[in-house]
């Protein structure tokens with residue numbers, strides 16, 4: 077049987093541990109998979125673009141396990157009562173190719189994206205950081221703030237969104253976790269004096285959510301909302317004065333902020349920093365940008381984590397997803413036999 081963890085299952089799993097403990101457990105899974113990045117089969121995700129948004133398939137395998145995620149990105153969805161991003165995915169064993177877990181991944185995408193930003197901030201932000209700014213207060217925002225606090229200890233949060241209700245929602249959701257939340261009137265106000273900035277806006281455009289004059293020496297930026305061709309958040313001049321870190325370069329050149337730059341624009345893959353093969357932050361004045369688009373290994377990590385932590389909880393349900401006849405050559409035996417003729 078294949079195990080199934082739906083939305084209610086993930087909620088129960090998180091409730092059993094607590095949101096922060098769930099993230100604490102997840103971050104080392106992502107970090108461990110980044111550290112052994114070279115062992116994975118990797119491919120830039122195939123994407124189906126329409127005027128509505130994008131649907132993507134994200135596979136990764138380490139030769140023992142194989143994972144994929146189906147995910148959409150529809151920036152105009154909230155205005156129509158739907159979410160911008162939803163997802164589901166599966167984990168399979170490579171030795172026989174059978175799936176072992178099918179899971180909702182809308183919540184898990186928010187968790188794994190937060191865990192990845194948290195890991196990036198750990199390696200790239202200044203250790204004396206005290207203020208973070210969140211530009212975009214939609215579905216990802218609270219997860220991002222909680223993740224970054226885990227690895228940096230930063231508790232002071234400035235929030236800016238073009239939608240005042242979204243900002244109020246972030247304050248309402250995060251104050252019970254002890255965050256000191258200040259709502260800003262503009263992105264520039266939120267950025268002023270911030271050390272770690274996350275852009276998590278959704279717009280199907282080459283938007284300029286941040287301009288170069290808002291960026292000061294020593295800042296670290298996690299730019300997570302620019303993740304499709306024609307969908308970016310940063311003034312390209314910011315990239316010129318920063319050191320840019322990416323997930324999987326062939327995918328990020330198509331989808332990330334660096335799509336605004338020539339194909340030889342210098343970048344460092346974040347796994348190299350995690351594995352000790354490349355430098356992360358090298359000076360207090362350096363500006364660092366994690367140009368995040370989301371990569372399949374992060375989905376692999378969170379599915380691997382859920383599969384491990386759900387065992388023995390009774391939360392996963394068995395589903396009969398894989399046809400399993402007694403004789404593996406007699407698939408036909410599973411079908412009803414017609415009544416004898418005559």
Ligand code: NAD
Nearest residue numbers: 160212214215216237238239276277278300301368369370
């Ligand atoms: P969402 O639609 O729930 O929230 C986006 C928010 O951005 C909205 O509240 C909107 O009002 C705000 N916004 C739009 N333009 C803005 C601007 N110019 N200034 C300030 N606020 C602005 O979306 P979400 O689920 O929170 O996702 C946010 C972004 O992150 C999306 O673009 C999504 O595709 C991307 N994303 C990336 C990853 C990754 O791995 N890098 C993972 C998940 C989502």
